Amino acid sequence: MKAAPTPKAKLVFLAGALPFLMSLLLLGYAVNTGLLLKFAIAWPLFQLFGYYMTLNLAKGDVTHGLVVSQVALHYMVLALLGAILAKAL
Numbered sequence: 001m002k003a004a005p006t007p008k009a010k011l012v013f014l015a016g017a018l019p020f021l022m023s024l025l026l027l028g029y030a031v032n033t034g035l036l037l038k039f040a041i042a043w044p045l046f047q048l049f050g051y052y053m054t055l056n057l058a059k060g061d062v063t064h065g066l067v068v069s070q071v072a073l074h075y076m077v078l079a080l081l082g083a084i085l086a087k088a089l
Contacts, residue, residue: 009062012071019074020047026081039081047074 005013023044030040050070058064 006063012062012068016051016067016071016074019071019078020044022078023047043077050074 023040026036027040027044029035030037050073051067054064054066054070055062058066061067
């Protein structure tokens, strides 16, 4: 039987879920407006592929450095997207 996730693992799960949900929100907005449509389609796919590959390399350990850096990478993309949108407005 598997042990319950640690508090650090829960934090990494939550930190990884937030950019993914934001990418789905952007995808819905992009479909309606047509703005940044290619990026909005590609970003969730990159996240799914990236999380899948890093979890495979980390052998399922969510608190592994590869997974944590993957989450941090998506927060950097989110910050760059915010900067692009702020400059556009």
